[in-house]
Amino acid sequence: MLKINKKYAKLLVTGNIVLCLMLLTGCWDRTEINDLALITASSYDMAPGGKLQYSVQILLPSGGSKGGGQGGSGSQEKKSYVVETAIGIDPGDAEKNIQKKFPRRLFRGHRRVIIFGEELARNGLEIMLDSIGRDPQNRLRTNVIVAKGEKGIDLLKSDYPIERIPTEAMREMTVLGVGIDANIHDLLIASSSEGVQGIALAFEKGEGEEGFKTAGLALFKDLKLAGYIDSEKTEGFLWIKGKQKKGIIASEVPGYDGIVRVNIKSQEARIVPEMKQNKPVINIKILGSGSIYGNNTKLDLSVPDNIKIVQKAINERIRKQVENCIVSAQKEVGSDIFGFGLAFSQFKPSQWKKLEKYWGYIFPELDVYLSVDFRIKTSGMAGPPLYLKEDEIKKK
Amino acid sequence: MKKPVKVEDIIRRKKQKQYDRLQEEDTAMLQKFELTNILSENEAFLREVFKGCTDIVIRPFTILKFKKALAVYVEGITDTKLLDEEVLRQLMDPQNPVDYPADISIVDFVEEQVLSVGKIKSISTMDEAVKSILEGSTVLLVDGEVNVLSLGISGGERRSISEPVTEVVIRGPREGFTEDINTNISLLRRRLRTPKLKMESFLIGEISRTKVTIAYLQGIAIDKVVQEVRNRVERIKIDSVMESSYIEELIEDAPFSPFPTVQNTERPDVIAANLLEGKIAIFCDNTPFALSVPVVFWGQLHSNEDYYERFTMSTFLRGIRLIFTVIALIAPSIYVAVTTFHQQMIPSKLLMSIIDNREPTPFPAVIEALIMEITFEALREAGIRLPKPVGQAVSIVGALVIGQAAVEAGLISAPMVIVVSITGIASFTIPRYNFAYAIRVLRFPLIFLAGSFGLYGVTLGVVGILTHLVNLRSFGIPYFSPVAPLNIKGLKDVLVRAPIWSMNVRPNLTTDENDVRIPRGQKPKPGSKK
Numbered sequence: 058m059l060k061i062n063k064k065y066a067k068l069l070v071t072g073n074i075v076l077c078l079m080l081l082t083g084c085w086d087r088t089e090i091n092d093l094a095l096i097t098a099s100s101y102d103m104a105p106g107g108k109l110q111y112s113v114q115i116l117l118p119s120g121g122s123k124g125g126g127q128g129g130s131g132s133q134e135k136k137s138y139v140v141e142t143a144i145g146i147d148p149g150d151a152e153k154n155i156q157k158k159f160p161r162r163l164f165r166g167h168r169r170v171i172i173f174g175e176e177l178a179r180n181g182l183e184i185m186l187d188s189i190g191r192d193p194q195n196r197l198r199t200n201v202i203v204a205k206g207e208k209g210i211d212l213l214k215s216d217y218p219i220e221r222i223p224t225e226a227m228r229e230m231t232v233l234g235v236g237i238d239a240n241i242h243d244l245l246i247a248s249s250s251e252g253v254q255g256i257a258l259a260f261e262k263g264e265g266e267e268g269f270k271t272a273g274l275a276l277f278k279d280l281k282l283a284g285y286i287d288s289e290k291t292e293g294f295l296w297i298k299g300k301q302k303k304g305i306i307a308s309e310v311p312g313y314d315g316i317v318r319v320n321i322k323s324q325e326a327r328i329v330p331e332m333k334q335n336k337p338v339i340n341i342k343i344l345g346s347g348s349i350y351g352n353n354t355k356l357d358l359s360v361p362d363n364i365k366i367v368q369k370a371i372n373e374r375i376r377k378q379v380e381n382c383i384v385s386a387q388k389e390v391g392s393d394i395f396g397f398g399l400a401f402s403q404f405k406p407s408q409w410k411k412l413e414k415y416w417g418y419i420f421p422e423l424d425v426y427l428s429v430d431f432r433i434k435t436s437g438m439a440g441p442p443l444y445l446k447e448d449e450i451k452k453k
Numbered sequence: 454m455k456k457p458v459k460v461e462d463i464i465r466r467k468k469q470k471q472y473d474r475l476q477e478e479d480t481a482m483l484q485k486f487e488l489t490n491i492l493s494e495n496e497a498f499l500r501e502v503f504k505g506c507t508d509i510v511i512r513p514f515t516i517l518k519f520k521k522a523l524a525v526y527v528e529g530i531t532d533t534k535l536l537d538e539e540v541l542r543q544l545m546d547p548q549n550p551v552d553y554p555a556d557i558s559i560v561d562f563v564e565e566q567v568l569s570v571g572k573i574k575s576i577s578t579m580d581e582a583v584k585s586i587l588e589g590s591t592v593l594l595v596d597g598e599v600n601v602l603s604l605g606i607s608g609g610e611r612r613s614i615s616e617p618v619t620e621v622v623i624r625g626p627r628e629g630f631t632e633d634i635n636t637n638i639s640l641l642r643r644r645l646r647t648p649k650l651k652m653e654s655f656l657i658g659e660i661s662r663t664k665v666t667i668a669y670l671q672g673i674a675i676d677k678v679v680q681e682v683r684n685r686v687e688r689i690k691i692d693s694v695m696e697s698s699y700i701e702e703l704i705e706d707a708p709f710s711p712f713p714t715v716q717n718t719e720r721p722d723v724i725a726a727n728l729l730e731g732k733i734a735i736f737c738d739n740t741p742f743a744l745s746v747p748v749v750f751w752g753q754l755h756s757n758e759d760y761y762e763r764f765t766m767s768t769f770l771r772g773i774r775l776i777f778t779v780i781a782l783i784a785p786s787i788y789v790a791v792t793t794f795h796q797q798m799i800p801s802k803l804l805m806s807i808i809d810n811r812e813p814t815p816f817p818a819v820i821e822a823l824i825m826e827i828t829f830e831a832l833r834e835a836g837i838r839l840p841k842p843v844g845q846a847v848s849i850v851g852a853l854v855i856g857q858a859a860v861e862a863g864l865i866s867a868p869m870v871i872v873v874s875i876t877g878i879a880s881f882t883i884p885r886y887n888f889a890y891a892i893r894v895l896r897f898p899l900i901f902l903a904g905s906f907g908l909y910g911v912t913l914g915v916v917g918i919l920t921h922l923v924n925l926r927s928f929g930i931p932y933f934s935p936v937a938p939l940n941i942k943g944l945k946d947v948l949v950r951a952p953i954w955s956m957n958v959r960p961n962l963t964t965d966e967n968d969v970r971i972p973r974g975q976k977p978k979p980g981s982k983k
Binding site for chain 1: 461792793794796797801804805807808809811812814817818901902904905906907
């Protein structure tokens with residue numbers, strides 16, 4: 058018989074227990090990557106009977122580097138994602154119904170885009186935002202997109218030529234093209250603060266059969282879709298928010314027959330609330346600087362006076378963009394996406410208390426004073442366009 | 454209250470007694486015999502003792518042309534050339550006129566006036582005579598004399614000094630220890646020419662009678678630590694010592710810990726530098742590996758070359774080593790934990806490509822990691838054991854089989870191969886081989902923990918290892934010092950290697966009075982007089 062010292066026996070027993078704990082517990086919530094269905098994007102739409110249609114776009118694994126040579130052309134035709142959809146009474150219920158149809162566990166940890174159908178967005182997002190915000194798997198930096206004029210699932214199903222996952226293209230386009238990264242986090246903050254309304258990015262189907270394109274911003278009012286502003290006006294929004302930190306702005310130069318383009322180097326904006334004769338007024342000050350990027354007028358931009366002419370035209374153009382944006386938000390949509398109310402609540406709290414109740418009526422009629430001070434710092438490598446003959450250049 | 458006596462104790466004591474008695478019997482026979490002045494009796498006894506030992510040479514001759522004598526030595530460990538030319542010729546040559554005054558004994562006369570041998574000793578017991586024969590000395594017995602002479606002309610074939618294989622440096626001395634303890638000690642003495650370099654020798658091993666020497670710098674090493682080392686070495690009772698690892702295992706602080714608390718090295722410069730830091734060296738005959746104690750965790754990540762290169766480079770390399778030590782320990786378990794429990798933590802695009810690669814593989818990530826790690830360890834083991842020309846073939850087959858075929862067959866995913874190979878490379882960046890063993894072994898429990906508890910398990914494991922490390926002591930010095938307990942001055946030589954002119958004091962394990970290593974103000978600058 059095996060004789061074991063008592064001291065060692067104790068050690069052996071504890072060792073065995075630890076080993077059993079590790080090996081027999083079934084690795085409680087272990088999930089192999091092969092058993093995951095990676096949701097790259099999902100959409101919420103209205104379904105008949107007040108129900109919710111929930112759709113998910115799921116990554117299809119390509120099968121790896123296995124036999125790299127043989128795959129070749131064949132794998133290119135294969136789609137890299139699949140869209141599943143189900144109807145339920147609320148987001149959780151709908152997701153459960155999708156899971157029933159799917160052999161792998163749905164995994165929301167890498168969802169980077171959430172699309173709301175227009176119809177649903179007009180009805181309000183409350184229930185979705187709660188379920189998204191409550192679930193620890195979700196990322197708060199997930200982009201929020203409204204499908205302009207269509208159902209979310211239609212955008213989810215559309216291909217995009219460059220990216221492997223089309224919604225990845227959507228995400229990149231919001232950053233590069235629109236310039237705003239409108240996400241769940243911002244939307245939740247906006248809706249829980251006073252005097253500011255949330256925004257989302259608007260996308261619509263492209264002209265051709267496939268693809269999609271940006272369509273400006275979707276404006277919310279109390280978490281209900283209130284309207285859209287186009288990309289031109291979205292730039293106005295960026296100027297007001299001080300987010301137009303890079304990019305290009307172009308303007309015709311009146312009287313000089315040509316266009317000047319400016320590369321934006323820096324930008325900021327200040328929203329200053331004021332009570333003028335007992336009436337709330339907003340002053341917006343937009344500052345910025347940039348350098349000449351293109352010039353096909355005949356002006357010699359190495360001459361400071363000519364720069365001033367161009368600068369004036371650019372300022373005019375910015376003013377136009379901003380005015381258009383404000384007018385749209387005030388008159389057409391009636392949604393305070395700029396946070397004018399927020400400015401009042403922060404800088405004039407006593408007045409805000411009186412205004413708060415009526416802000417919905419005040420905002421569309423609010424007087425906004427705009428001052429734009431955009432400066433051109435350098436003219437680039439050349440003064441006049443290089444192709445001009447000497448006598449064609451206008452020095453003054 | 455009297456403690457009840459356990460059966461095991463009785464058995465143990467009985468065995469101890471048996472062992473002691475056997476040892477006694479061995480020596481008793483030698484001790485019982487007293488040297489006589491009749492040569493034939495002594496010779497008969499020696500022939501009896503060395504019966505069956507064909508390497509013993511017993512050579513009778515006539516000393517100084519009138520007395521019978523006997524030279525006894527072991528062939529191969531005595532310098533026979535010296536014996537023939539300097540000893541036997543002196544004593545036997547009829548051309549060599551020696552006036553033998555009758556008033557002193559012939560042994561004393563030979564010792565004092567005839568033989569030009571430096572290490573010569575007069576012995577009066579048979580026990581000692583036999584021992585010195587076996588140590589390589591030649592013993593001279595003369596008829597009519599009770600005392601015998603032991604001539605320290607040991608020699609024979611030994612490996613010459615060569616570059617150490619295990620610790621290769623780009624800049625630094627290329628000498629390494631050999632199997633001969635006297636050579637090794639001479640290599641140390643060449644580096645520390647001071648009477649303060651003290652040594653104490655022990656013969657350990659009832660059968661092997663291996664010479665073990667401890668060396669330290671008096672005044673720099675702490676006396677208490679020296680005493681502790683001395684005690685632990687003296688305490689050893691063993692039949693034989695084949696390598697210094699025998700000594701190491703018998704004196705180390707934490708016999709069950711995977712981490713070594715005794716450092717071994719083949720390089721005399723490392724031992725010398727260690728002694729200057731107040732450490733104690735232990736040499737062992739018949740092995741090129743000398744030990745040094747105490748040792749701390751950070752010392753395991755230092756290479757002697759850190760001090761031979763410029764400090765900027767050494768500091769950078771130490772950073773690399775620390776990073777890769779951590780990688781060697783936790784990279785596979787982090788990969789397993791993250792891919793099976795925390796998929797959110799992986800950047801989306803990386804996750805997509807991992808998914809694509811893992812799609813065809815049949816095993817869970819834990820199993821995959823274990824298969825790969827074990828295979829890698831097996832390959833490494835095979836590479837060491839196989840003869841050199843075959844080893845190359847093994848590594849090629851291994852690389853092809855694991856690296857390519859397994860991935861192409863879809864058995865193992867490519868990211869796992871990458872993780873395992875990075876881990877493998879990382880474990881080679883650790884300069885101390887026995888420390889790297891610990892890291893390699895601890896990887897496996899961590900993979901298990903990662904597979905069952907995720908990052909939580911990995912954290913738990915790493916915290917456990919750290920707790921163990923800060924608890925360890927090597928000859929009274931905390932293993933994690935000078936970081937825990939913190940010693941700000943000591944930090945100059947932990948992660949950064951400060952310039953030599955700024956390391957003004959020795960590490961904190963030395964005595965206070967000999968603290969200063971380099972006086973201040975030696976930063977080189979132009980025009981300075983001092």
